[in-house]
Amino acid sequence: MGFPGNDEDRLEQLAAGFWQHSGGLLDGCVLALDGVGIPICCPYKKDVERQKEGGFAIIMLAGTDVDGRFICATARHSGSTNDIKAWEDSDLCQYLEFEKGLPEKYFFIGDETFTNTNQLAWTWTGALSGCF
Secondary structure (H helix, E strand, C coil): CCCCCCCHHHHHHHHHHHHHHCCCCCCCCCEEEEEEECCCCCCCHHEEEEEEEECCEEEEEEEEECCEEEHHHHHHECCCCHHHHHHCCHHHHHHHCCCCCCCCCCECCCCCCCCCCCCCCEEECCCCCCCC
């Protein structure tokens, strides 16, 4: 997985970065999540279940710190998969939603693709304008 969930010092460092950069609005945030389609060359037909309209891709779901540095990432799905499906199949989702491994005072942020929970908050365009 790569996420430092058991390292309290690292979590505090990540949270401090989001807190400082947002002027205190993101108190406890330790990860920003998003998915992106990475274009790939056309695979052989025998290797493809579905083709995304317009080409082939792999979905990478990544989490970054406040400076956009990768903390963790996964790329298990084809380009026809939406971000929420990639999220639900990820080790990080398992850790956060089912194992309840993240201490309660921390949370992740993502876009409206993700399900809003106590520890995964989604933002909207302009919600933090001027902060980033």
